[in-house]
Amino acid sequence: MAPMTDIKPGFRDPVLDSQATFRAVLDAMARPGRLRTLALLEDPPAPLAPATAAVCLALVDQDTPLWIAPDLRSQAAETFMKFHCGCPIVDDRAKAAFAIASAAKLPSLGGFAIGDDAYPETSTTVIVQTVGLAAGDGLTLSGPGIEDTHRLAVSGLRSGVWREWMENGVLFPCGIDLILVDGATLAALPRTTTVTEA
C-alpha cells in the first residue's frame, strides 16, 4: 500500500458530503439527463474526475465490488478506493456492483452484470467519464423521470454505445445503469431511458 501522504483526501465532511453527493445522483437518476454539479472534491486521484471519485466515496464500500477500466486504473485511483471506500477491486466487470470507464474506451455494455429477472437490482452501475456533457442539445431522452423529452449532448463516446444501450433497454427489468461524468458534473441514465440519436 502506498504511504498515507500519497493518498488523495476524501470528503471534508464524510457524512454531509456523502449525503449531498447521493442527493445529486438520486436527482440525476430520477430525472435522466439532468445535469448536477458537485463542488465537493477538488483533488481527485488522477485520472479520475472529481464527480467519479465523489460518487464512489458516497456509494461504494466493502459490500460493493468495484471494477476500474485498464486505462483509468492508476495506482493513485486504486489506493484511493481501497483506503477511502474499503471496496474489493475486481478484474471481472461482470462481478462489479460499480464500474468506472472512460467514454472513449467504454467496454461493451453486455459484459457488465445485468442482474436477473428475479433480482434485477444486482446489476452494475457504470460510471462513464466523458469529455463533455451539455443539456439542450444532442441526444433525445425519454422515459420515466422525463416529462416529455430531454436533450443531452455527450462528448467523447466511442461509436456504437447507443445501439448497445437500446439492447440494454430490451433486457428490462435487467440491465445496467449509467452515470455520465464530466469533471465535477454528472448526469444519469437508468436502464429505462430511451435514447434517440439526433
Add this chain to the structure above:
Amino acid sequence: MYVAVKGGEKAIANSQKLLAEERRGNPKVPELSLDQIREQMSLAVDRVMTEGSLYDPELAALAIKQARGDLQEAIFLLRAYRTTLPRFGDGEPIDTAEMNVRRRISATYKDLPGGQVLGPSFDYTHRLLDFALAAGDNRPAAEIAEAPVEGGMPRVTEILNYEGLIETEQPDHPNAPVVDLTRNSPRYPAERAARLQNLARGDEGFLLALGYSTQRGYGNNHPFAGEIRMGEVAVEFAPEELGFPIEIGEITVTECQMINQFKGSATQPPQFTQGYGLTFGHCERKAMSMALVDRALRAREFDEHIDAPAQDEEFVMAHSDNVEASGFVQHLKLPHYVDFQAELVTVRALRKAFEQRAEDSDTVSDAAE
C-alpha cells in the same frame, strides 16, 4: 362548532411522564438496581440477551428495568441499541466441546464420559410456592464439590460419530462470509446458517409451540435429547493486524443437540440426524425448541414430505421474530381512519346497491302479481 383536535405533542409528553411514574411504582418501595435484576432475574436477562442478539447482562438488566419487566419490550430496546454498534469483524466459532460445563445431561445414555451433571435446574424441584422465600432468602450456599467437573467433555454426537451412526455437521460453505440476517434481507430458500440465526433470535413462545407441534405429529421427527449442556465458553477474535485469534472474553451459553432417526435415502445410509439449538445464558426451553424446529426445517434436505408449519421455512422465518410481530400487531393501534373512511364509503355504496336490487325485485314481483 367542531374544532380539529390539536396538541398531539403535549399529549405525548404527558403520556411519557405517566409511563415513568408507573415504572417506578410506589416510591416508598426501594428502587430495583441493575445488579439486583442481573443477579436475581438472571433467566429473564438471559432471554433478553438471546432474543436481543447482544451479550451484555448489564444492558439487558437496564432494558428489563426500563421495560417494566416486559421482556419483549426489553428485547426490542436491546435490539435497537445493538443496531447502532460499530462492527469490528466476526468472532471465531466458539467450541462448546471445550465448555466449562455447569450442567450437562443426556437422555440417550444412562452414563457417558464426563457423566450427567445436573447443575442448577427447576427440573428436580417440586413446583410448590415457597412461602419461606417470601420472607427472605437466607439459604446457605451450595457446597463446593470435592473435585471440579471434568473439562473437555466429549459431546454425545461425537460418541455416536465414532461408529458413523450420525451425520457429521459440516458447514455448507466453510470459507463463505458468515450469514447475517441483521445486515441483509433473507433470501429463500435460505441456508441453514440463516435459519439458525433466525431461530436463535426467534421468540421463545413461538418456537416452543412449533417444536411442540412436531412432537404431536405435525412434521413428526422422533427426537431424542442427545445432549443439553450449559456453561462458559471462550470467545476469540482474530484482529486483521495480528493475523491470529486472541481470547477476548467468556460467555455463558446453552446448547442442545437433538438426535433424530433417519431411514436413509438412495445416496445416504440410514443414520441419525441432528437438530441444533444454541442460546446465550441459560435458556434450556428455548434451546430445545430451537433444535426441534431446526430439524423440522431440514425436511427439504432429507427429501421428507413437507406438510407441517414447523417444516415451512418461509412461514417459520417470517413469523418467528417477536420484535417484528409485536410491532406489526400493535401498529393496529395507530390511526387508520382514512382507510376506514374509504371502507365506509364502499360499504354504504354496496348496501345502497343491495337495497336497490331488493326494491327492483319487489317491483318485479309486484308487477307479476
Add this chain to the structure above:
Amino acid sequence: MADVIDHPSRTAAAETRAATGYNFAYLDEQTKRMIRRAILKGVAVPGYQVPFGSREMPLPYGWGTGGIQVTAAVIGPDDTLKVIDQGADDTTNAVNIRSFFAKTAGVATTEKTVEASVIQTRHRIPETPLSEDQILVYQVPIPEPLRWLEPRETETRKMHALEEYGAMHVSLYEDIAKYGRITKSYNYPVKVNGRYVMSPSPIPKFDNPKMDRMPALQLFGAGREKRIYAVPPYTRVKSLDFEDHPFTIETWDQCCALCGAGDSYLDEVVTDDKGGKMYVCSDSDYCEQRREAGHVGDGGDPAYAARNQIPAGDAPAGDEPAGDEPAGDKQ
C-alpha cells in the same frame, strides 16, 4: 444549466451530532450507503421492490421504520421535513417521527406542504399538488401487492419476474362478478410504467390518480418486510381496472365543514351517538391554507351556512356520501 451544490451552513448539523451522540439522521454511514444504493436501483426499476438490510430502529416495526430509514438516507441539513399520518401533521405517529428527525438531524420541519422538500407520509398523499423539488416518502406495511393472493415470497418473486399478474386480475374480477364493482377501497394495486404491479401503500384509492405522472419523486420504505421501491417523476401509474369497469374514486356529497373544500378527501367525524356526523378535510394543512385564504365551511350545520350567506360553492349541503365516480382522464 447545472445546479451547483455548495457547502451549506453545517453548524446546526454538527451541533446535533455532538449533542445526541448519534450520527446525523441516526443511521450509521454504512447503513445509509446500503439504503441509498437500494433507492437508486429502485428508481432505475420503477415499481420493483428492492430487498434491503433493514435495521432495527428505535420505533417499532409497523410504525414507519421503512419510511424513517428512507428519509434518514435521503435527508440533509438543507431539507425541510413534513411528516403526516392520515393526512394530518399532529397525529401521534407523525409527531413522533418529526421530533425524531428534528432531534437526530436538526433539520427544519414544517406543517406546510409547499414549504417541505421531503414529506414522509402514512396513508395519504397531500391534496396540494407536489412539485419537482419535493420527495414523497411513503411508509409501507406490506409492500407485496400479491401477498393476499400468494403468501410466499418465493412464488410472488417469480410472478413479478415473469410478469404473471393474471391472478390479480382474476381476483379483482371476482369482486365485480360478486358485487358488481371492485370493492378494494384502499391499497388499490397499480401498474407502474406498464410493467410492475405495485402496492401504493394503504392510501385510499382517492389518492391513486395523484401518483400518475407526479412531478415529485416517490419513494417507498417497508422496514419490517425489508423492501424499498420507487416511482420516478412523470412516470405512468395506472390503477388496475377493466374496460367495462373503469377505476373510480370516492366522492362525497358534502364539503369540508371547516373550509368548504369540495375536492378533498374527507374524514367522517362522529358528533353524537345518534348518527350525527360531519365531514372535515383529512389533509390538515390543505384545510388550514384554505381557511386562511378566507374559505369557510358550514360548521356541520347547513343552516349556519344559510344564515351567514356562505357562497354555495363553499358549502353545499347533502346527506350521504355519493359513492364512487370515474377518476377521469388521468387514469
